[in-house]
Amino acid sequence: MDLKLVSRTLILAVAGGSFALTAFAQWQWIDKDGRKVYSDRSPPSDVPEKNILKQPRGAKMAVTPVPDGGDQATAPAPAAKNNASLPKLSGKDPLLEAKKKQAEDEEAAKKKVEEEKVAKGKADNCERAQKGAASLQSGQRISVTNAKGEREYMDDNARAAEVKRLQAIVNTDCK
Structure with a gap:
């Protein structure tokens, strides 16, 4: 252009x-x-x-006249109506209150679902830890896979450390 x-x-x-x-x-x-x-x-x-x-x-x-007798410049005032015919306002919007209550109820439901998930996870952890501790205390040989992918058998020190770790999980999750 x-x-x-x-x-x-x-x-x-x-x-x-x-x-x-x-x-x-x-x-x-x-x-x-x-x-x-x-x-x-x-x-x-x-x-x-x-x-x-x-x-x-x-x-x-x-x-618009001011009650003390002076004049005050303002935007056009609505015509005076009979105050008895006007509905009394409570200062609360029922629609807004209903939406607020619904949001609180939804938040409470989400919180309850989350608490149920946590409780279920703790119950699963508790059951696994109890089973693992029972198998370690049974005296059977337990094998684990190392970082190279090779099978190794637990010695007494590793077995004791694993029993201690699983017992800590049982103590926290099985209440």
């Missing part, structure tokens, strides 16, 4: 983007930090009227 065509397209895109930003923003004011703010809603009540730079035609910030 031609460099001029690319630069024109880029300039039009940037100009169009900034136009779109200001076209939808009907309010413009300077906030308490000194930055310009563009919005389609009126500024907060703490923004003084001298800091409002742009507003829609005929729009003014709604003024």
